[in-house]
Amino acid sequence: MTQLHWLPEDSGWRGRLKALRTTPVTNPEAAWVEAMALANLRVDFVRTNALDETMRTIFGSQPPTGTGTKPVRLAMLGSCTMAHLHGAIRVAGLRRGIWIDIYENNFGQYWQELADPSSDLHRFKPNVVLLALDAHHLAAGLSANFEQADGDAAVEEQLNRIRECWRLAREAFKCPVIHQTAIQVHPDLMGNNESRLPGSAARVVTAINQQLRPLAEQDGVDLLAIDSRAARDGVAAWFDVGLWHRAKQEITPAAAPMFGDMVGRILAALQGRSAKCLVLDLDNTLWGGVIGDDGMDGIVLGQGSPLGEGYTAFQNYARDLSRRGIILAVCSKNDETNAVEPFESHPEMVLKRSDIACFVANWTDKANNIKNIAAELNIGLDSLVFVDDNPVERALIRQELPMVAVPEVTDDPISFLRAVSDAGYFESLAITDEDRARTAQYQGRRAAEALRASATDMDSYLRGLEMVMATRRFDTVGLQRTVQLINKTNQFNLTTRRYTEEDVVGIMQSNRAFGLQLRLIDRFVDNGIIAICIGKMIDDGDTPGEDLLIDTWLMSCRVLGRQVEPTTLNLIAEQAQKLGAKRLIGEYLPTKKNGMVKNHYEKLGFDVVETREDGSSRAILDLASFTPAPTFITIQEG
Amino acid sequence: MTEPEIYAALTEIFADVFMRDDLVLNASLTAKDVPGWDSFKQIEIVIATEERFDIKLHTRELDRLQNVGDLVAVVASKKG
Structure with missing residues (x-):
């Protein structure tokens, strides 16, 4: 079954789409919201494409402002016809409030375009790459009379080629890479024991799908497992052999909405936007x-x-x-x-x-x-x-x-x-220890709430929590969670800058910047990573090497009122001084959701030196005269 | 299933495919008469028709389709 059966039907859908299409757009944000609503109703592939065409008529190639998500530039690389899937991917993004631009390589030329820095692909500058090699492509050149060694070599060669594509994409675009597994479309030559025929296309495609999985894990590539999905739905729901002969579409348009939605889930998960x-x-x-x-x-x-x-x-x-x-x-x-x-x-x-x-x-x-x-x-x-x-x-x-x-x-x-x-509401790309411990965390927090109710004053409450803040620079172990917080935190977020894994790795490797991940543990519970800070030395301008910009400062609202903010400032100041900074520069960039931190820097003793018309502001803290504020939180490094 | 019923169902499909509620289908209507009716849309129409009537059109049947009348006839032959 490839229908999006969990989405509710609306008999007025066609009328609403018509209204969206024919009403002059005076308020693009409202048009976006209505389009999102239509994408969240039951749509088949025809309506999906109709909605997509309407969106492109309204917005052209420019994402509307105020979506609150990071626009995706998706490069689809493959060797069969995929243009009929673009609309479904864009609508799946829309369903999640994400704007998606898609580039598909010129016919069959994915390898050349990856390797050629002057190609259209490179000009497109994707921020996500989807490698979608179809089963016919992977099985090209096989023969049913292959010896075992020939068959194994064919598998090996394809796997090497795939990994080379991953590497090229990573190096060129420093962005997440998704690999689409191949649907089992080939007929059996032997039968139940097809795996005993080394040169069987069905066997080779199965072997590639299996052996890819640990390699993807090893190389940090996420899988789009349409082979598993097609196995559940029945391959016939995904692959229509007549259509393959007619149009070289390995995925039937009827399955496009499901295919697009699966891509959309991964793109949302990459931005930390899956349901919790x-x-x-x-x-x-x-x-x-x-x-x-x-x-x-x-x-x-x-x-x-x-x-x-x-x-x-x-x-x-x-x-x-x-x-x-x-x-x-x-x-x-x-x-x-x-x-x-x-x-x-x-x-x-x-x-x-x-x-x-x-x-x-x-x-x-x-x-x-x-x-x-x-x-x-x-x-x-x-x-x-x-x-x-x-x-x-x-x-x-x-x-x-x-x-x-x-x-x-x-x-x-x-x-x-x-x-x-x-x-697929809960699409997850990795499992962390924090995920496993989450329910216990929420229960511990309730116990802390109970303590607050019983403590007579704030100081005794905070002291009674016996808080420890474990502070670490960004590292590969915490990478997933760091990226998740950077992309998901809306309220306590001074600048709302969204970063990918690759961006975060870039900060890890820089010696003129630092990233801190802060974990708060109290008597009741390990709250996990609750704050992220990124500091970058300003090495140009009037006073090179003297100012450190707090590029990102975000915190989970659940630890508000625990003195985490002044404790974090103490840590930022310490890191900044190690880099030779004399001043901290704090910025506030307003969004619809982060009004709570408007006066954050002022409260912490910064001088607000500039407030712009859009509400954004800039504040400075002189480190020479800064004394770390005492708090009830003990610092633990590493 | 009667011919008018098939026309009514196909009109719904065409309305969604071409985002037009003013298309009046008749037997002689062809791709040339409807702006945007390209090979992609042709595939959409066929698959939507297959899903709507729970039928499967064979390669030879697809190759013979020249106009809406042909499509109605092939549906009628399977759902008649």
Whole structure:
């Protein structure tokens, strides 16, 4: 199944697209928002292309301002026809608020263009490269009478060539590289034991797909695993042999929306924009029936009924997600006592109370409750996925909180699991220790909140937290998290500069700049990396080598009010002095979301020397007269 | 399935493919009559038609398609 079945249908879709296309655009941001809304409704490949054409008519080749995301310049490199997939990729970006420009190499010339610095590809300057070599291309030159050595050599040669492409792309563009695996399109010559025929195209493509995976891991390349997806959907849903003969399209246009969405997920994940939290309704979502009416004995869950097993399977899936770092929350219209009871004492419950980082059961409307959940967990509403069997509640949340993902489901619990997994909301490129520990973190934070409530004054509260800040320069171990924070933090972010992995590696390697990753550990919990700073010496201008620009200073809002800001300044000053700086230069660049740090530098004792019309400002701190402020946070290096 | 029903369904498909709700289909309508009807759009029309009617058009059938009337006829032959 290649339909985007988790997106809700709207019978007025065609009319809305027409209105978008025919109304003169007076407000590009509003047009972008409406286009995003249309991309988040059920669209097939025809409507996907219609939306894409409309977008290009409205915006041309210039991304609208105010998207809040980093525009992507995607180079698609391959040897078969892919132009019919561009629209679906751009619309998948739109679905996530990301503007995408696409370049495709001239027919079959991907290798030459990678190697030639004067090629169109190099002129395009991609910031993401997708290497999409099709199965026919990979199997070229094989013969069914190959000896084992010939067959193995063919695999080896293709793998080497692929890795060389990765290397060339990396070196030329210093950007993330995505590799598309090949769909199994070739017919069997032997049958079940096809792998015993060395020169079989089907065998060689399978071998390449398998052997690529560890190599991609080793070389830091992310996979676009359409081979796995096509295996689930059936290869026929992705590959139409007649169409291959007619148009050299290895991926059928019918599968384009799914293909585009898979690319969009990776592009969003590269910007740290995947969802983080699964918010669950209870009655008829985690179990069958209504706990308040049917009671513990009456709800349907677990062994003994197909329906009950469906709910159990969904709970298992949710628990597995939480074990790999997705936060779970509950949002239910219920009396809290009733709602908690199954978690504490129903023998068939897979999810326990301790798996739920934020549990909200009351009679207030769900839109407000979901806002509160986001606030309590200190994550954006666009990080939430809300599953509810009740179409009225789903419609309410889509209406009130369009940034929350609300998958379309039926009343069958197996549809919940399918919607959440097929939609790829939680696309992740790597798994970190922090991901594994996340639910424990959120619970520890609640204990800290409780301490705050009981402490009589601020100082005793802060002292009681026994905080330690572990400070490290940027390193490869923390790279994923650093990039995630740089691209995801909107509120406590002075400059909102977005950087890729390659940018961060560049800072690691510079001896005129530093990057700090700060971890805060308190008595209750390791909060993980909560702040990122990048300092760059200003080596040109009137006073070369004297000023250090705080290029980036961002912090997770969940540690506000913990004295992290002055402690961080002490660390920045120390690093700056090591580089010979006499002054710190702080900048504030306003966005829609970072108003909270408008006076950040002023509060820390900087002199604001310039405020511009757009609200941005520049502040200076003289290091000669700076004394580090005492805080309750102990510093630990390394 | 009657011919008017097939025309009605194809009109919907054409409206989405060409983003026009004013296209009136008739048997003699060809790619030359509709701006933007290129080989990509031709493939879109065929696949959308296959999905809509849950049919599969064979290579020879596709090669014979000259106008909307041909498309209606081939659908009718499979859904008749």
